[in-house]
Amino acid sequence: MEQRLLTRDLQPPQIHQIWQQLHQIPDPELPALSITDLGMIRNVFATSNGWKVMFTPTYSGCPATEFLITEIKHVLKQAGFLDVEIQVVLTPAWTTDWMNQDAKQRLREFGIAPPEGKSCDHPELSGPISCPRCHSQHTEKISEFGSTACKALYRCRECLEPFDYFKCI
16 A cells, blocks of 8 residues: 555656546445545556556456446546556455555445454454444344345344445455
8 A cells, every 4th residue: 555655646646636536436336435445446657648547356256347447437538537548457356455444434334344354364363243333243144145245244133233244355
């Protein structure tokens, strides 16, 4: 992350505008978060022909990949950035560790428990999953898969509400 920020600081002023535009693109499955909140944009830089955006989908088989590539191009074109190349970067693979703290808080406000711990931690070592509604840690897993493959379905034993947990990946 520090390298990306440093690279952004050394680029032409349009880079900041591009990042602002990219921040406006919501994730199709998590509209409370942008693709930049999720860390899907790895880098943006000027090329001899225009601009290059380095993009990492949340997983290699993500059905929204083509949609997001098209949306990135569309949003940047509308902002006046006409020559934009999107490079899909699959290595290293996307991880929930790239999500910023603000994104995790907005997930909680949206009713989805954010990832707890780091992706390399074992789930049993990262502690209980807190309910995004009442903040109780008295919760139980109902299903390994929730509304999408990257989420598990939990239920709070205090407020009795079901909720998605965005798994550490």
